[in-house]
Amino acid sequence: MRDHLYLFFFMIQFSTGCILSNEYQIIEITGYTGGSVVLPCSCAHPQSTANTFTWQFDGGGRGWISVFEDEEYSGRRVLFNERSPQNLSLLISDLRQEDQGYYKCETKQYTFIHLTVKGCDLVQNTKKLNEVTGYAGESVVLPCSCSELLTKPEQIRWMYYVEKVYKEIYPNEKIERHKNRVKLLNQTSPGNLSLHISALTAEDEGDYYCSVSSQTVSYRLRVEVTLGTEKPHIHTSISLSTHQPSHQTQELPPHQQPHDTSQYVFILLGVILSVLLLALIYWRCRGGRNVKTVTKDEEELNREQDNQDDVTYSSVVHVKTAATPVHIESDPAEHTEYAPFKLKR
Known part of the structure; x- marks a missing residue:
């Protein structure tokens, strides 16, 4: 019994044709100039088909005009029902400002769609x-x-x-x-x-x-x-100092190169003078030590000579003539005595 009721309702719906899923409703759609937009319209039941249907347009209160008869839509309108009979949606490409308005998908019922087409408003639209x-x-x-x-x-x-x-x-x-x-x-x-x-x-x-x-x-x-x-030099230097610090060493202009050469000459002369000054100081210190050594040796030699000159030995010979016989020879050395005396210079 239940199966018969289902079959009965199906036959009623099939005989009445396509019942729109959004019947008597208004759908808001937004598009952009130059783009495309799909205006949705379809049967509620996937097995049902619409024997006849139309798309109409009312822009600016001019009354309803058939989209398929208006030359303004020539080459810009596409229907989906060729592949899906229950899908009655309309595709409009290359949108224009004139496409803005109300659209109506109609079978035995109808669905309204309000299309808003946004055009290009320049961001910098000023007289400046x-x-x-x-x-x-x-x-x-x-x-x-x-x-x-x-x-x-x-x-x-x-x-x-x-x-x-x-x-x-x-x-x-x-x-x-x-x-x-x-x-x-x-x-x-x-x-x-x-x-x-x-x-x-x-x-x-x-x-x-x-x-x-x-x-x-x-x-x-x-x-x-x-x-x-090329860009001015100031822009290049700023770029190098900000983004490429490792490449800041640049070849100096020609007028600054002699200045660097003179610096190297002064440094070299300073080094040579320092070496000569150190050599002179070393030589003088060593020469002083030699003079002191020679002076000390001469003083000791003079001191020894003074000591030798202070003492002079003189010989005194005592001769006894009275008591000594004539034939006896006597050795003078046995009777010689030495007496020291100082010689004053």
């Missing part, structure tokens, strides 16, 4: 003229971006003021010297419209502006030209 400095031979970026980076503007143009008129340099390079040197900075973010200019020259200096719809951002580019197309 921004100044940018670049260096010859290098690259420069002129900033321009949408507040929503997912937003791709319908039209973007970069203009350059030359010959008293603005000429387009992106996407159409109408100035010969800008060809193959300009591109958008980041192709992966649709909302990043910044312009990258490579191989800068002095001729690139001037006024530029980024244009999106009625919005503009203006820049004045100054190109500094230095010797060898």
Whole structure:
């Protein structure tokens, strides 16, 4: 009995066709210009199919218009029911501001969808003229971006003021010297419209502006030209002292090299003079010791000579003539006596 009831309800639902899963509801969807969006609509039962259905659009109170009959959607609309009969969703690509409004998916019931399409609002949308400095031979970026980076503007143009008129340099390079040197900075973010200019020259200096719809951002580019197309020396020294301390030893300019040579000469002369001074002091000290030694030896020699001169021996001979016979010879040495006396100088 229960199985028969299930079969009965199934036959009723199948005979009535597709019952929308979100019937009589309003669904809010947000898209971005240049992007794509899916407007959901499907049958509640996976086995049911819609014999007929329509998608209609009402933008700005103009009344309902069939999406499949409007040429504005030609080539931009795709239905999913070809692969899944119960899926009636609509895909709209390359969104535009004009696509914003109310959509209605209708079978025997209907579902409303309110689509909001966000366009590109430039972050730097001011009348102020921004100044940018670049260096010859290098690259420069002129900033321009949408507040929503997912937003791709319908039209973007970069203009350059030359010959008293603005000429387009992106996407159409109408100035010969800008060809193959300009591109958008980041192709992966649709909302990043910044312009990258490579191989800068002095001729690139001037006024530029980024244009999106009625919005503009203006820049004045100054190109500094230095010797060898390098940045000024002050920038190089700051970079070395901040990021590369191990490479601060640089070759000195030619006018400072003689100063270093003279320093080495003075140091060498100082060393030579110090050696000579030490040699002189050593020689004098050794010579003094020799003089003292000689003087001491002479004093001792003189002292010995004085002692020898102080004592002189004299001989006194006593002769006895009366008592001595004539024939007897006497030895004078036996009767000699010595008496010392001092000789005063």
